[in-house]
Amino acid sequence: MTQMSDANDPWAIRNLTPETLRESLRKMYLIRKFEEGAEDSYTRGLIHGTMHLSIGQEASAVGACVGLSDSDKITSTHRGHGHCVAKGADMGRMFAEFFGKETGYCRGRGGSMHIADVEKGNLGANGIVGGGLPIAVGAALSAKRLGTGAVTVCFFGDGANNEGAFHEALNMASVWKLPVVFFCENNRYGMSTSTERSTSVKQIADRAAGYSMPGVTVDGNDFSAVAEAMATATQRAKAGDGPSLIESMTYRWRGHSKSDRNRYRTKEEIADWMDRDPIPRMAEMLIAHGVMDAEGVTAMENDADQTIAQAIEFATNSPAPNVADLTRDVYTRPLI
Amino acid sequence: MTQMSDANDPWAIRNLTPETLRESLRKMYLIRKFEEGAEDSYTRGLIHGTMHLSIGQEASAVGACVGLSDSDKITSTHRGHGHCVAKGADMGRMFAEFFGKETGYCRGRGGSMHIADVEKGNLGANGIVGGGLPIAVGAALSAKRLGTGAVTVCFFGDGANNEGAFHEALNMASVWKLPVVFFCENNRYGMSTSTERSTSVKQIADRAAGYSMPGVTVDGNDFSAVAEAMATATQRAKAGDGPSLIESMTYRWRGHSKSDRNRYRTKEEIADWMDRDPIPRMAEMLIAHGVMDAEGVTAMENDADQTIAQAIEFATNSPAPNVADLTRDVYTRPLI
Amino acid sequence: MSREISYAEAIREAMDIALSEDDRTILMGEDIGVYGGAFQVTGDLIDKYGSDRVMDTPISELGGAGVAVGAAMTGLRPIFEFQFSDFAALAMEQIVNQAAKVRYMLGGAVSIPLVMRFPAGSGTGAAAQHSQSLEAWLAHVPGLKVLQPTTPYDAKGLLLAAIDDPDPVMIFEHKLLYKMKGEVPEGRYTVPIGKAAVRREGRDVSIVATSIMVHKALEAAKTLAESGIDAEVIDLRCIRPIDRETVLASVRKTSRLVCVYEAVKTLGIGAEISAMVAESDAFDYLDAPVLRLGGAESPIPYNPDLEKAAVPQVPDIITAVRDLLEGRR
Amino acid sequence: MSREISYAEAIREAMDIALSEDDRTILMGEDIGVYGGAFQVTGDLIDKYGSDRVMDTPISELGGAGVAVGAAMTGLRPIFEFQFSDFAALAMEQIVNQAAKVRYMLGGAVSIPLVMRFPAGSGTGAAAQHSQSLEAWLAHVPGLKVLQPTTPYDAKGLLLAAIDDPDPVMIFEHKLLYKMKGEVPEGRYTVPIGKAAVRREGRDVSIVATSIMVHKALEAAKTLAESGIDAEVIDLRCIRPIDRETVLASVRKTSRLVCVYEAVKTLGIGAEISAMVAESDAFDYLDAPVLRLGGAESPIPYNPDLEKAAVPQVPDIITAVRDLLEGRR
């Protein structure tokens, strides 16, 4: 089914194995369906609290992580399900966390906003906008000092780029030439506030110059473009040349969170972006280049549905935490 | 004594009145001698606490304020004596504050690091590096909303430019097009840490682009160059076109504070900058262009010595605060 | 004329009045404009006053707070909303080192007429970084005033008093109270800052509570009454300054004190109330130890059962009071 | 072998030992390199370990603290110095929302072996923004441990214990103690975190103090002894967790309690100590009100006489104890 690739082929086709490409599409489906499942569970009252869905941003998350190994680290955000799946998380433990179960990634203590998967290098989502930026720099400092050769990818949003933490983190990462990639998912809004009304520069990548690091803006719904930019930045990081800033232009189809009335954007704008769904786009690319065929894609999608169904079942049947364990894990050792 | 000025004359000569030019030189002398007096008083044990001297930076402070009226505001820094004098403060009340007297600008509650002169538009020095940056933006917001037409000049150092507050303040000022000028006194060190080791960009003015505002770097020891850059920025601000960033390259001759052993810079570097003393440079310019003659300069300097001597006497003879008033001014009205 | 409105509507009404009365009043915060605020407190005020007076800030808590401080110092009267009180952790510099101290450091040369609003507390399933009760931090800081309104009536009256106040006033609003309804007069009125309210008079025990715990205490008091225990319930309302006299008078009367608050027990406001009584003449009236019911010594967990267990609930209050009166404590 | 060194030297020695024992240990802070630290605590360690392990950070407290948190989460053991504890106000987000909570929020998946050092307190004429005692803020936060060493011996032993600890430990060092000399053993030893020290045994009154106030309390106790008043002085050393047993045992013995601390009185650590006693069995042993001597309800002023008046002094302690014993309180 594979064929010779030529120079005009997309970067991903030329540089990633068919297995990797298929696995990437699979992860995009898993993210989409995980979040649809989460949304549905929420509506059915199985989840309390709120959640931030990244539906529409899947190419960004998967493209950013496709080149990473488990020893490479990421810091994630409140909108972190995609990053978590892209980094290889188990759907069952993710749903279990959502449902507040002891089998969840955080044993039900963290919920959607704190899902982490440390074994896979995901240091965790963060409820504080910009909170992960300096933490990522710290992880990169560890990698450099301990010589692990790992790179850290720091996910953050367009809104987060106006936090002081962004400035301080990028400056230190650059001064110390640390192996970190700042990956901005620019979905054009921080909650209800558009970048036009909040950010004094056209493209967030334009701010990279203020830290003497490369800054690029890519189509965040184009898996190949994201993966290519990340490959360049990762290489630079691992070569010891320091950090990069990647701005990935994408869009969240859903509201900011469950309480969003979408007053700040038009139906047309949303519809327009829904037409640019990154998943069929990826599928078509793989089909066009013979990486898989239409049946294969359909099978993969159905497979994802199954995985999600099983994950939800696992989570549903998992035990809840014991209330007696309320203060467990506040400290590593019992206090004297 | 005045003469026709031609196009090759320095900006200040062409644009400022002889009175203003003389007054500016006078202020530069006052700053220098105020700080020498403060240093001497400290050595004589008349002052407790520490102090941050700006000796060597006088052209920067006076050039930045020469175009301002009392309704224009400034926010100052821990190294703020120069700004305070430049904005028109009374030497006696400044020394009185230093000496912790009730007649001081802060009634002895603030000391060197908090000297303010609100009537003259000086909102105060600040003990927190970067603390004045958002406050200046707030003052500019007031000016815009209340339509006072005032501009706010925000003094900060090269070290402060790495605080998150810098990023947040410049971004908001730009988004809201506020009448504020960010005036960075780049004396090459934040305490012991050189800009090379702390700041990921060559010139701090290069960061202006990240906020879509003009950024210029000027010779901070050249009164005329500083005044010219400020005139442009002030015009822009008052025209409603928003903020600017000015980076004024200068140098502090003394240590960071009283506890500094100058381990981080060479004697040669210090000597080299002392050769570029901004005060004689200003005096020579005024003499060269017939604004005053050598005798006038000498007289002015002696006059400054006198003013300082009287100020110290006033401060010395001023009453100390009454300990019973310890909690006065914590609140505006007595608590019920 | 008075009618039933919600706690959130009462706050909005106070801001509406202030905005209409005084041009210098502005609202600042994240998504308080078209979005109406994360908890829909500012609602549609932007339609009435425009985006120049109902200002969406970038996500810049430290800078935003500092802008508010600078504006307050120079003629405006900002009302600043933190989207969650937890984010105050990003702005402590401007709140504590600047707003609270500038007037004092300048020897009284300026006042900072600044109001800050902090949606606080747990119960929404938002986990450890969106559920804290941090009011004790600010109540520890001279130069600030700190309020915790518990009813729609107080939410409006205290906010208007805060807006009239020349100094920085910090208002902690429990998220679970926003939807609570209550009688609120139309138009302007104020509730004095620094006065507690006796919500229920009683002879047997004084329950001093704050924020949402006042309502839990009143519920507990109802149940206790059935078994003949007559509890007095005091709503502190303001934790800086504290209404010493009201608390001491109650303890002199009942000889027993229980403090109930949602913040972490250690160094929460109950510690101050207990210590204040222990060093006063009321100490001699105490017939039993002073109990505190506060939040668990842990972050707020996500799981709903754990989350409930992390803060005092009505049965906990009932048990504590019973134990106290029956000498088991 | 033990010899006299200063509190600052003792801290440096502990860091030197940690740096030499474990490559993963690094120091981070502003001007801790060639400058040696604002209070010369790190001194010349950079000459021995280089700028990769004794790292000068830019002036970025929030970011710097966050880098330390991220590094601690991923294998390093950072010791982070704030130049003044007042600047912690800029980093509360990373300290409280991240360092203190990450382990819990992740269900125990990580530990944060992070040490932070905070030069604190007044007495240096540095005024309101450089003289605060903010330890109560952090003692209110589960997930953190908070220490206030009072002697060179403890400064070294507690810091080494903090470095060995898998969780974030916050150490408040009073600036006026840095030059204080005392006996300190060479080499490694630790002082247990969470144990108070009885610095002077006594029968008549328990004085529970923290930081520099321990020394003022001991001085007061000497004078009181001359008039036959036998005061017990307890050095709390650790304010999270608090050594409940040592305090309660002392109160059961003396029946009188005075708390002395420099932080603002309202909601300072003395509030917690008083409340802890008042809700314990030791309450029944109390023969008199529990007194607190804390900082004034004002920012720290610049003028030296005002500055002294803003925090408890030896005569204040003597008077308070006398009043208590002679029933004037």
Ligand SMILES: Cc1ncc(C[n+]2csc(CCOP(=O)(O)OP(=O)(O)O)c2C)c(N)n1
């Ligand atoms: C410090 C902080 N401020 C505000 C919030 C509330 N909040 C949560 S997400 C969000 C918008 C973030 O925008 P962006 O960074 O663009 O991420 P996106 O939601 O668009 O993915 C806000 C304001 C927060 N969680 N933390």
Ligand SMILES: Cc1ncc(C[n+]2csc(CCOP(=O)(O)OP(=O)(O)O)c2C)c(N)n1
């Ligand atoms: C938030 C904060 N961090 C650190 C300090 C300690 N400190 C005072 S001045 C200073 C250096 C500031 O450098 P710069 O901004 O360049 O001003 P300069 O002293 O050179 O005039 C430092 C680190 C402080 N006062 N506030």
Ligand SMILES: [Mg+2]
């Ligand atoms: Mg966004």
Ligand SMILES: [Mg+2]
């Ligand atoms: Mg400098």
